[in-house]
Amino acid sequence: MKNPVKRITWREIAHQKFLMVCAAFFVIYGIVFYYVPLAGWVMAFQNYKPKDGLFGSQFVGWEKFKFLFSDEVFLRVIRNTLAMGVLNLVATFLMAIIFAILLNEVRNVFGKKIVQTVSYLPHFLSWIIVTGILHDALSSTGIINELLVKFGIMDKPINFFANPSYFWPIVAFANVWKETGWNAIVYLAAITSIDPNLYEAATLDGAGRWGKIWHVTLPSLKPTIMILLIMNIGNVLNAGFEVQYLLGNGLVKSVSETIDIYTLTWGISQNDYSLGTAAGIFKSVVAIILIFGANWIAKRSGENRLF
């Protein structure tokens, strides 16, 4: 039996020198912009002072990490980041798939185009605008409260931003509103590439609309779903910075602060770059673990995987 692994030989490299040179630029780019900055991680083990620089600052070992993990606030911040990350992931992920499938079932092409365009427009709004709209809509004189009071659901307006238990749902809702249409594009594209013969066959076998969605559309989307899920899981800790920063206030601080905000308050505002870096490293390490974990699970269950 022949060895299935194709060996890379010098001859082949010489043969592909054009591609090699082109690729070299990207490798250099990657090294310069992704790996060289990692040298800054040294800061996390120093008591870094801008005046003394990377080489002059005092080395303190794990001191900064000890401070981090003995800080109750940091532990709470991790909880918030994970909770909002998972909530956002689940909400936006499900909504995008459901929305794509429903939109695909619309038979009126014109109506479908309009809905699709309108639905992904919010993606292009910056968070400052989205949070501004939310702030106005949910304020005590805003449209939501006016409606609730007018229809007698509430007897007086409530201040949504004053209650910590509303904060995560508000953030998840904002994410869904902003990203559903945009995320659905990938699924819609995947749906168009499904072989129409499959649908015909399903019809012949007596499947109705639901049957076709369940037995044809969803299984065909599964590879796309898995890949996107793995990629998004690595992003769970990027639960957001702008939304929480812009919507948060003193009252909901205990549920609104994410790792990024913590890094900003200690790293930039308190000028403790070392502590900020340490928090950043922690975040990166967790993200790497998550993405490998998700990939491993996908591999185990025999699904498509990222690498």
Next chain:
Amino acid sequence: MKVKLWRCVFTASMSAAMLLGLAACGGSDDAESSDGIKTFTMFTAMPGTEINDDNEIMNIIAEKTGAKLKETWLTGQTDAEAIGTIIAGGEYPDFINGGDAMMSLYDAGVLVPWDDYLEKYPNLKELYTDEEWDSFRQDDGKIYWANVFQNTYGENRSTTHNDQAFWIQARVLEWAGYPEIKTLDQYFDLLESYADANPTMANGTKNIPYTALCEDWRYFCIENAPQFLDGYPNDGSVIVDTDTMQVVDYNTTPTAKRYFQKLNEEYQKGYVDVEFATQTYDEYIAKLSTGAVLGMCDQWWNFAYNVNDVFKQQGLDEQGCNYVPLGLTIDEGMENRWHNYADTLNNSSGVAVTTSCSDIDAAFKFMNDLLDQEIHDLRYWGVEGEDYLVDENGLYYRTEEMRMQCADPAYQASHMCNYSYMPQWLGTSRDGKNAMQPDQQASEFLDSLSTPLQKLFDAYGVDSYVDLIGSVEEEPGPWFPMYSYSGSMTTETPGGVAWVKMGEVKHEWLPKVVMAPDFESAWNEYMTAYNAANPQDFLAEMQTELERRAGL
């Protein structure tokens, strides 16, 4: 193949060159235009309004001094974040006023020492006495910045209470027949009965009896009242008990508890604005500007300049919406120290010149020129004949139209040029007659009062806001204000870390205890969270500094 390869290399290097080029474009732009006028840049870590590039007085000053200043302000960040970002970015404006984050700039080693230039430029030197200048010295023995506020030239002319107080609208006092309001309880009783009798304003807007700002560093509006209610001056971060020479934490005193309990009661009864805890500074100012808010606790400079201009423009001042200060205490018969008669020297903050400035000498000369009487008059009074007139005795005065014009934001942007975060004087002009700044001119102040305010001043028999608040007149100790020390703390020390954490706990819990259905249990939870921040570390360091300052 060869050709393609070279094309690939060429394109790649072109894009690399473009990237580098873009990065280089962000460099310094100290410009000297063709007419020899230098343009300096300045960042102030405070929100402010940019004036127009063709601002008239800015150009007059530029002709006379050969320089102008392009000011930029804080937007949507805290001062510490903005300064931290600038330090991390490594690009500095020529001048910088870093608010409470001056120490970070000093630590980054980007400030230019003033010492040599002080000898060269007498107007700058004149700002402070040698002793005061010494208090600005950092641990390397040099001076890197100078505070620009609360600095009186000659005779003190203050008419406004440029400090903190519980403020109340003139219409409320008028309605009640100008009663004496001395305690917190009386204050809220009056707000309640007024709001019950007058649920709305003349135009139908619903009155808001009381609001409190809690946003970011401005949460002092809700936070620091206990020190004043106990009759102490604004040391800002602690009370100094002058009998025992001990620092006292005003967050945990019985007065603090009574104050927050009162706010809690009022909130439960519906007299406190439901949005107080979540409003931003802009929303707060917008709310006050409608004239609907009857009272709040705040610093004059935090609201008055914006809000009073709007009142004047909208005619709300004639409806008695202007705020007057009350010198409240927790119990009756106590002295109050809300007003500070002497200048407060906050040596932890001020204006500095950075090492990025290409002509440092010219920068100091510019600050020196800005303190010339002629230029100073241009900055604060404006152009003679246009913005003010001079009577036969040499006194400056303004007509009603001129005052109205000066309250117009569009006119301020196109014409007025305060350079408000550059060195400046309060008090009496070098001509010995006028005030350095118009709102301190007694005649101008009394003439500009709205009718309801004049009636109120007559009813209480006072001539100024200062008389009205009736604080004890005394010289504060050499340690005053203690906040200049807490303001310069860093997270290097346990006390500095505790100070940051105490702030975070208070930010979260103060509005929470006010809104809690069960005050007692919320207060206990707050105290547990507060003690977990180790306030004793902070207090110990404050005590050491107090003893150092008091020379014990």
